[in-house]
Amino acid sequence: MDIEGFRRAGYAAVDAVCDYYTNLSKKTVRAQVLPGYLIDQLPREAPKTDEDFALVQSDFESLILPGITNWQHGKFMAYFPGISTFESMIADLYATSVSNPGFNWVCSPACTELEQVMMDWMAKLFGLGKMFHIESGKGGGVILNSASEAVLTAAVAARETALRYLATTEPGSTLSGDGFDIPDDIRAKYSSKLVMYGSTHTHSLGQKAALIFGLTFRAVPVSTADKYALRGDALQEVIDQDIKDGLIPFFVIATVGTTSTGTVDRIDEIGAVLAEYNTISLHIDAAWAGVALALEDQRGYLRLADINRYATSFCTNMHKWGLVALDCTLFFVRNRKVLNLALDATPAYLRYKEAETGAVIDYRNWQLALGRRFRSIKVWFVMRSYGVKGFQDHLRVGIDHCQQLSKLIIASPSFELVTAPSLALLTFRLGGAAIPADTLPAERNLLNTLLNVRLNARYDVFLTQTLLPSTDEEDVFCIRVALGGRRTTMRDVEEVWAVVVEEGEEVLREWTKTSGAAWA
């Protein structure tokens, strides 16, 4: 394709995207396709010779779009919002046009430097303390692919911190400062004893990080009375036992805005517990909720002061509620030296003058991989086009919708809130006056599972379910509503709620008809 061919195809692609958004509200939220729908329509091998690009573009519309779940639809309320804005699409086009793998400064100075500045913009917007700013010379931020990658990176740094401490305090050790490699015998002696912690409500990325490192992950139990927040005393108890068993606690994931209910862990208590140990780093996973730190009136609820006081690292995704298209995970650390100690492997072919003299940052030493996309331009375009005020207004709309939905649920005779709104997320279930008070927990869960099955059989709404493990009550099965999509209006919320009521009433009718007991 030559330059003029690109101009034509590019205009056509822009027009196609305009058509998609023009027609979006008339589409269903979920794709109405069965497994294999696309596989069955595509050839088994690449074409021998070139095809006309206009045909390729029209195939996107005829073959791909029918199999797309419309995450930008106003009635998408599953998982978390995964917002893509026009600004990020354009930013991505520019970024891809000057494609470069960004592993070091000389790869493209603009790529590294824009990222540095954007990370400081966002640190300041979120109220993160100076030590998390690149400007501070101590810590700073980097853009990663995902909150999962952030946890893996934080865990590698945490292991480095723990093993360095153990190496220097080992009886007879003469090691001190940062200028040493961790001795093999220290690694061999302690590595397999390292333990990670989170709660039973920590995102599965915690469990998965432990799988990846081959370490143990302790899911500390939480209670309904505490609104499923991880408490300091529960954590202390598990840590005490592990230390008694000769293990080495090294990494705690505290969540600001859990996936199931949006709970904020008690970072005040957790931080106070961890302050007693030299080997434990605290990572804050605020993948979804972190962007709401841009709202000053939410900073108390989100425990910003505790984050600034105690967190070793902090992560939030712009690609969820934050108006920047996937992928854009902001990862901030208090001490960037630890990242470099843990991740720097520099062969001869990656050396160059500005890095050797320490004049620049090489972001490859802040992440697991070498190559990386030019993602900061998405943040730059979005933040300038919205401005801080526009960004805040967008967040407030989702929070307001959630409050209003919560009133509808409370007013409903057949439903009840399971957890009240946390920012733009709430959970509910069939309940309230429609269900006798003596109905067993298992039967309540079964009823709501049936509701979930009915909702999932529809294509015009998309909600997801969750199960809430608890120490003081039976685990509750409930439905999540994740608001905050940029195209969601209050009318969308009301229409989705009407669908839920319709399906819920049908479940209750069936249940009453079969006399209830048969379900148990």
Place this chain on the structure above:
Amino acid sequence: MDIEGFRRAGYAAVDAVCDYYTNLSKKTVRAQVLPGYLIDQLPREAPKTDEDFALVQSDFESLILPGITNWQHGKFMAYFPGISTFESMIADLYATSVSNPGFNWVCSPACTELEQVMMDWMAKLFGLGKMFHIESGKGGGVILNSASEAVLTAAVAARETALRYLATTEPGSTLSGDGFDIPDDIRAKYSSKLVMYGSTHTHSLGQKAALIFGLTFRAVPVSTADKYALRGDALQEVIDQDIKDGLIPFFVIATVGTTSTGTVDRIDEIGAVLAEYNTISLHIDAAWAGVALALEDQRGYLRLADINRYATSFCTNMHKWGLVALDCTLFFVRNRKVLNLALDATPAYLRYKEAETGAVIDYRNWQLALGRRFRSIKVWFVMRSYGVKGFQDHLRVGIDHCQQLSKLIIASPSFELVTAPSLALLTFRLGGAAIPADTLPAERNLLNTLLNVRLNARYDVFLTQTLLPSTDEEDVFCIRVALGGRRTTMRDVEEVWAVVVEEGEEVLREWTKTSGAAWA
């Protein structure tokens, strides 16, 4: 930004990209900026209110473009090519417009299914055996971010394989088959004894993977006589010693096309060695060279038959020489069940009908992270627009340029090849008749370091250097030329070579003037 605003801004962005490519050959390859150039020009905080998007777009051109290293420039011959094509830019725009995190099938069926089909297209194009095809039901491919992520993923699977074998063969064990979790005591007993292997020419991703997992990486030495290829006997020797020392070899990285010289490791010998062990997986890192398997006449050289016979996993980057913009790493495994055993952590909120019944693939269980971009569309657009023939023709151009450059070097009185062309990569240095035969290796390296410094002080060419560790000669410092860029013409090659000759002659003049000995 509303839909019509996006149409205007989108057209303008397409035009800006056209302008960039129209003017590209007139630009320098390297950015002519000093550290901090951009940081100094940007505000320290995000703007309070929204800015005009046309201004934002023009800032891309005035602020960002001057700090871009032009990887698409015809004279970019550093690192490896990092090709971005118009087809991939358009594909990326479509992908971002329907942004979805693709972690499971229901996220967007099109995203998962197109990826399955594309991975089979590419497996077939490369001649990978049936077991590497999704269609086989046994193995198959997935698109990852980077070759580094592929190695990490392969290593996690390899550890799973090794520990499962050790768990079933432990004295007194009653475990068998796949239906068990690896017992904690097996993990604790063996995890820290696991050892990874590569050669001294393996990419730094091997060393870095070991850092990340906290394991040992053995860089097996190679010789100049063997053209720096990892041999079976050298690997056997190191493995034997490790086993004698009570360690557990579990993972070997063999490279098809090393970064320094493009060497192909002796996979025939390595595979034969590893066939004797039950705990060792073989990963093939063909990050750069793998796409050349599309050329049937290169398959012998690239050891395709050995890959098909012995490899546990195989990786190549479409985003280097393969015409697809970053990021697009193709990762193929022989046994996908191992990936799922190693990486599946499924909480309640990720469950849905089609996955529970096994009707679909959830790619989150094939990778480290949860979320993922819709990258297969880039492969689809590129392969259809080029066709297999266009893809092959593109590869042949780079190989041909490298052959022609090699003749220029051989014919030159002041330079010599260090390693002959491997596909589109060669290395050279000042040498030949211009340098007395008795010049010490250290002095030769110093001369070439001076040449490298001179080349790096120029902005109109971009080459990178490397150092070649060897068992039978002093380590050689030399300059790499990585050809294959889509815009590189033979005239570019000749002009770059003229610059090298000019700078080389200058180095030799200075050297002769100061009588040579003073440099030693």
